[in-house]
Amino acid sequence: MIIDTTLLKTPSEEMQDDSIKEPIIHKQEVILIGSDHRGFNLKAILKKHLIDLQYDVMDHGTHNKDRCDYPPVAKSLIKTLTSDEDAVSKKGMLICGKGILICGSGFGMSITANRLKGIHAVVPRSVEECRKARLHGNVNVLCIGTDFTTDVESVKIVDTFLNTAFEELETSRYSQRIRMIDNPLW
Numbered sequence: 001m002i003i004d005t006t007l008l009k010t011p012s013e014e015m016q017d018d019s020i021k022e023p024i025i026h027k028q029e030v031i032l033i034g035s036d037h038r039g040f041n042l043k044a045i046l047k048k049h050l051i052d053l054q055y056d057v058m059d060h061g062t063h064n065k066d067r068c069d070y071p072p073v074a075k076s077l078i079k080t081l082t083s084d085e086d087a088v089s090k091k092g093m094l095i096c097g098k099g100i101l102i103c104g105s106g107f108g109m110s111i112t113a114n115r116l117k118g119i120h121a122v123v124p125r126s127v128e129e130c131r132k133a134r135l136h137g138n139v140n141v142l143c144i145g146t147d148f149t150t151d152v153e154s155v156k157i158v159d160t161f162l163n164t165a166f167e168e169l170e171t172s173r174y175s176q177r178i179r180m181i182d183n184p185l186w
Helices: 037-052 070-082 107-113 127-137 151-163 173-182
Strands: 029-035 056-059 095-103 141-145
Touching: 029 037, 029 070, 037 056, 037 095, 037 151, 070 095, 070 107, 070 141, 095 107, 095 151, 107 141, 127 151, 141 151
Parallel strands: 029 056, 029 095, 095 141
Antiparallel strands: none
């Protein structure tokens, strides 16, 4: 399996979905996305949605519906997400701070992604779960299971993932817990 990590740029188109009440604001942020064969169709839907919202999208595969294993896709995306060199373009302006991984259940992608320090991946089944995960858990990788989440709900979850900021307060119990998770000596 060849994993293509080329950066896709497309001119913006008007958003046709009225489900977003406020525009997504970003600073030339690159969204990393990857799927196995079971998530291939949803990945195409989400890529189009992200490009319509003027995000740059870096696709980590798979690039067809042929059966494939999810770990290489997740590892490729996570490697890019955690690599300072890959995360910044030649212009020095593009930031890769979030990733989306898609498979049948979402669990395999989440387990693979969470093996690396600094990666906080979850599989929310609702917009509210996603909001809480971003707000309190500093989630930077969204995992979606196509067997349990509809295409429409997936788009809403992705929008929530992109529009919800981590409630980072130095003294908050959530920030303290994130430090506990990321501290290798704890």
